[in-house]
Amino acid sequence: MDSEGVVTADTVTWLFFTLLLASVMVSIAGARLEGVHSDERLLEMRILLDDVAEAVNLATAGGPGHEVVVELPERLNHTDDYRVLVNSSGVYGWADGQRAFSSIYPVVVADGYGRTRVYLESGGRYSIRNTPRNNRTVIMISGAS
Amino acid sequence: MHTFILNNPGSGRGQAAAEYMMLAGFSVLLALIFAGQIQLQLELMEAHSAARTGASEGAFTDTIAVYPGVTFDEYQSLKPELLEPSSVRVVRVELIEDGYSSTYGRRKFRLRAWLSGPPMKPSLRESISDRVNFCIRRSISRTFGTENLTNTYHNPAFSDHYVFTTSEAIWVQ
Numbered sequence: 001m002d003s004e005g006v007v008t009a010d011t012v013t014w015l016f017f018t019l020l021l022a023s024v025m026v027s028i029a030g031a032r033l034e035g036v037h038s039d040e041r042l043l044e045m046r047i048l049l050d051d052v053a054e055a056v057n058l059a060t061a062g063g064p065g066h067e068v069v070v071e072l073p074e075r076l077n078h079t080d081d082y083r084v085l086v087n088s089s090g091v092y093g094w095a096d097g098q099r100a101f102s103s104i105y106p107v108v109v110a111d112g113y114g115r116t117r118v119y120l121e122s123g124g125r126y127s128i129r130n131t132p133r134n135n136r137t138v139i140m141i142s143g144a145s
Numbered sequence: 146m147h148t149f150i151l152n153n154p155g156s157g158r159g160q161a162a163a164e165y166m167m168l169a170g171f172s173v174l175l176a177l178i179f180a181g182q183i184q185l186q187l188e189l190m191e192a193h194s195a196a197r198t199g200a201s202e203g204a205f206t207d208t209i210a211v212y213p214g215v216t217f218d219e220y221q222s223l224k225p226e227l228l229e230p231s232s233v234r235v236v237r238v239e240l241i242e243d244g245y246s247s248t249y250g251r252r253k254f255r256l257r258a259w260l261s262g263p264p265m266k267p268s269l270r271e272s273i274s275d276r277v278n279f280c281i282r283r284s285i286s287r288t289f290g291t292e293n294l295t296n297t298y299h300n301p302a303f304s305d306h307y308v309f310t311t312s313e314a315i316w317v318q
Binding site: 009016020021024027028031032035038039042043045046093094097098099100101103 | 172180183184187190191194195198199201202205206209210211212213214217218221228229230284287288
């Protein structure tokens with residue numbers, strides 16, 4: 001009998017089940033990877049807001065003159081633009097339709113122009129300084145070189 | 146390996162025994178029946194897996210407290226506790242068969258998440274449960290590309306042959 005080009009029934013069955021399982025596994029893995037990528041983006045935003053909130057709290061707790069410098073990344077997860085706002089209640093973040101908040105110890109926050117809602121630009125470097133004004137603690141946020 | 150039995154050595158090319166033909170025919174029939182069943186079972190497995198992925202996404206959203214803008218605004222005014230990170234965990238996602246649905250013309254399954262987290266008010270738990278359920282349904286719709294068959298809330302969610310709904314999550318310590 002000519003045995004060239006013959007595929008046994010075992011091989012065909014094995015190939016069928018393997019392809020079936022592989023297709024399901026690829027689909028499941030794809031969905032998981034997409035989920036992980038999305039989670040990573042959100043997690044970076046949470047970490048960023050907590051870092052800024054921690055810097056504000058450190059400046060507050062450090063007393064008059066205490067300064068903390070924060071550096072913000074250009075993008076979250078290398079892809080998403082974002083915005084950060086600091087006011088007396090906490091740090092707010094926006095990215096790709098998502099929002100988050102990180103609380104701070106209640107304190108007056110201001111920038112160099114006296115505005116109490118301070119927006120931080122992505123990729124910026126900021127000085128967060130404890131500056132007493134009229135016997136009150138004010139956290140001054142300004143661009144750092 | 147199956148072997149052909151030659152009936153006539155003189156002109157035996159292209160011939161096969163009746164037993165072989167019957168066996169092959171029966172095997173093909175069985176294979177077709179089993180392939181269909183296996184495919185349906187795999188579809189159910191895939192949907193269940195998508196549900197678990199979705200539940201994890203939903204729980205993770207609550208864990209790190211990063212929400213879509215509309216939800217964030219609602220929580221800011223009504224449920225500020227949810228703006229703080231918490232530790233919500235998915236214990237398991239249960240798949241419950243609800244039988245044939247004449248409304249959708251498909252077999253219907255209900256998914257129920259078992260969640261674990263810190264003690265909190267029932268209204269907060271309800272919000273978390275709603276988000277996890279939404280993410281479960283959305284994940285199924287996305288996995289099977291059936292977003293166009295359902296509504297904004299992905300309720301119900303469709304796979305190729307089944308329809309899925311969700312019920313209130315069960316909280317365990």
